[in-house]
Amino acid sequence: MTTPLLEVIDLSTHFATREGVVKAVNGVSFSVGRGEILGLVGESGSGKSVTGFSLIGLIDPPGRIAGGTVKLEGRDLIGMAPAALRAIRGKRISMVFQDPSMTLNPVLTVGDQMRLALRAHQRLSGPEAQRRLIDVLSRVGIPDPARRLEAYPHQFSGGMRQRIAIAIALLHGPELVIADEPTTALDVSIQAQILTEMKSLARETGTALIWISHDLATISSMADRIAVMYAGRIVESGPTAQVLRDPRHPYTRGLLESLPATATAGTELRSIPGTTPSLLRLPPGCPFAPRCPGAQALCAAEPPETAVGARAYRCHFPLGAAA
């Protein structure tokens, strides 16, 4: 097997707070192949966004990367000199954030801030730059791009702003785009447009995607592979449809059964009891054990990762497998 584009091994990101150390990401390992779409799914506080931020060095104190490696084609990005990391960030790996009104500068025209992003990694003449900007804006479906370059972010709708954020992320033809809940703030009709466009753009350009979302349905329609996070760990991963059809981890099954779309209307949903544990005081052993219907004495010990073919899970008593 060739080296994957991105290989994350045992990544841990901790935040020092007055109450103690928050282990937001706690030993996460995964890899992304060239052109592959990986869906990272989890509920709030599961560590999926912090994982995304950690990959490109966007963790500020009191947070710090406590351990692990993030290899882009074999080169470790953790501990890399800031200047070297800046040369990669925005060029080979870029990121799209949840809220486009926070990522765009309100006092610069769209064209000006795109030119800044362009100049950070490339010297182009004025007309060349202009052509590039128009090209990338029209690829993300902005009508009349030449004129819209002169407009300010507030003159666009939420969906159009997110398209601009995506255009900026695609500016340098990155090998990997990390998209953190990019459609969560949008209406369904706009979300459907963006999902369609992102997927076909990724396929056309061979860009790999890490698609971070809390929404299983969105991930299932986007991702080749899925990684389910809970309390800072990946508890299950594998080909998306296989995992969702036949989950091994009780948490994955619990999430699926919580969806009203999978249940008969008006019947009680088989929800997961309890709430997610505090990352300050993780229970010893399996973090899901206190909410797990199948927990037993063994679950007080941390379950190792078990890999079977393309799938992996962290559970002493996996579902659907012979005990």
Next chain:
Amino acid sequence: MSRPAASPPHDEAPFVSATGVSRRFAPSLPLGDRIVAALGGTMERRTVHAVDGIDLALRKGEALGLVGESGCGKTTLGRMLAGILPPSDGRIAIAGQAVMTGGAHPRKTTTRVQMVFQDPFASLDPRMRIGDTLMEGPVHHRLVSRANALSYVRNWLEQVGLDPDYAGRYPHQFSGGQRQRVAIARALAMQPDVLVCDEPVASLDVSIQAQILNLFLKLRRELDLTLLFISHDLSVVRHLCDRVAIMYLGRIVEEGPAADVYADPRHPYTQALLDSVPKLVLEDGAQVHFKPIRGELPSPLAPPPGCHFHGRCPIAEDRCRVERPALRPVAPGRAAACHFARIDGAPPA
């Protein structure tokens, strides 16, 4: 409920009714413009027609889901039904009794309708113990004596699945899901007949959302509540509601029994909305094709003439650009506001 039912259970007369309800928002003009206006100049006011001539009826004990995208006016309509926002035109009544007085200073006239808001972090007073928050309304309205208030509140906490001893706690000591239970208990402690819930599960994680949906199902069974459930999430509405009304730019475009509307939508917008929702894909290597609605929601400041949806509609014709389609019956218990909606029993066009 101790209060006698206003109408017999089999009466088909609407229990909650909105008749010809509109709500306009005109932003206050800047000072310069106000002076010009006072001197007799004409100023263009940018008026938003948030809700535009809506008729809606709920039977007693029914759960109606109000669905639409942001800016469609569903929250505004919900607030008017809850009696916390006066309509610009039209009348809202519960069992024939108006929920607000008219006149220059409208006031809510009934406690029979209560509201649960989207954000349980904003809707609870952070400086009040939740027990005090819960008893404030019922004590003031003499639903319970001050002496019995604590046991009354403890009972409602238990009803929504919380430990009664939590009455002494402050909102910050609760998780998001627990706070939403507190907000529901606060509304229920007023012994309402009607509950208006505005996106009550939108800010919650799926596993917590499922717990709260289960709570709503239980409360509906036990309390004979009439429920207006506002949501952008079609699957949540299908799960909880008997009927659904779809809103687009201030108007209801389709309504009917939830199962029928989802299975066989008659308005092109309903169809497009259903097509836009990502579905759980369980087949290996399945090629997923969304059929997104083209274009964007027009500005409610300048809605298009005729049918508001015509600019994005795949079947729009000239007529749709000028003539507003009426919400008319298309099947038993169903209505749609489209000139080309298929009507049961009518010959195919």
